[in-house]
Amino acid sequence: MTRVAIIGAGQTPFRVRPDATLKELFAAAVEAAVSDIRHGFDPQEIEEAYIGSLATGGSQLGNFGPLMAENAGLTGAAAQRVENACASSGFAFRDAVMAVASGRVRFALAGGIEKMSDLPRARNRGWLGVSGDVEWERLAGTNFPGIYAMIARRHMYEHGTTRGQIAGVAVKNRSHAVANPKAQLRKPLSLEDALAAPMLADPLGFCDACGITDGASAVILCRWEDAGALTDRPVEVVGSGVGSDVVALHDRAVCTRLDAVRRAAQQAYASAEVEPADIDIAEVHDCFTIAELLAYADLGFCSEEEAGRLLDEGETRLGGRLPVNVSGGLIAKGHPIGATGTGQITELVHQLRGSVAETERQVPDARYGLAHNVGGSGGSAAVHILKAPA
């Protein structure tokens, strides 16, 4: 397999953008990725484009990949949409990595997009909440807030995790987002306010969940040997793993861990030849606060019992031993579903290069970064490990 480099990465600010079309958002993300390539790059060099989107922003478009490519100046590239719920662009990234690693193409693009605003509420309630086993979960009475709430309650019961530790994930990630101009929620949140927020699905409140966000992200990959001519700071993709599992939570033997993530992580660590202890920074899929605590154990950072304590002791905050979601995570940076996976990669690329514009949130000297992107309640997952330029 050929070594793979990321040469450019960019995203739109994650916001509510009723004024921008899908086409404009995706074009802006690709432009940001192209202009990130220091020595200049013609996007017409891109041979294949993989674009993650759950439902093309609720509009259910066909031929969506080519449509996005055309509007971003990539006409002629073999473009396709990749769908795996909230892990869509994590899987799109995987496809682009493999396209380059196999030697099939020299340049590939992975990106993602979702436009969640600008739809009638009734329509949003139809296309969201369909990434579980709809017949037996949604149509029994629950969608994702309820599913993650049931995971949270069982985590509290089995592992002694507290409501304060769960809400603490939102407090930490909201504090990180204050310095990130790309983030949607930049107002800090106190633990007191988080716990006082109205209940959404007990034991989770409104501050434990993501909102409605529009955005797009894109990264450009090439063979390692070609990267040096284009940039003096290529980031290497050293580990890639994907996995899936039964889709309904009730079909899993243990509902406080995500085996799809464990399978993906095992592949990613093995291919990168690193251990969990080698990871210096991680962007994890905190679609609900409890999901970040699941990630700590599923990624091997600690046991399930220790997840709450890892958070409590500040090990995963900026300045801690293993900063997690320095971008603000999905909770605060925003979760435009299809854009999230390559948005995480974009954050890690800047962190590993030391090129984060806001120096107060730059993690110093990080060597290995990990991105963890989960579809639904764990039906699918992608884990990638990136390595800083030498």
Add this chain to the structure above:
Amino acid sequence: MTSYISLPLYAASIGQRLRLEAARCSDCGAFTYPQRPVCQNCHGRSFSAERLSGRGRLHTYTVIAPGGAPAEFDHQQAMTGALAVGIIDLVEGPRLTAQLADVEVEDLHIGLAMRAVVRRLYDQEGVIRYGTKFVPDEAP
């Protein structure tokens, strides 16, 4: 806009929905419920239908605040406010996600003995979609 199961396919699933008919694998004896074309234990494809007892214990649960349930349950939430949902460990092994009925939310706890009842879930196309809910089991 809502999710959708056509009436013919809903009708075809009434045995498993209302009578809790599981697929019992002819090769390994494991129950697959809800039914699927492939045994979830040994991947066999030969089954006989067998009714589950409907008895079990609450594995985990949540209480969804008004407006937080899927759109299909808006009408129910408008009348009842919060909606309780849980995962039930059935005594035969399978687990099922279902609403919890005839119980005060403060009486819910993991391990609570429960039994299945047939209740109205939601309406679509003017037809009531019945399904399984769970209520406390007085004599487990």
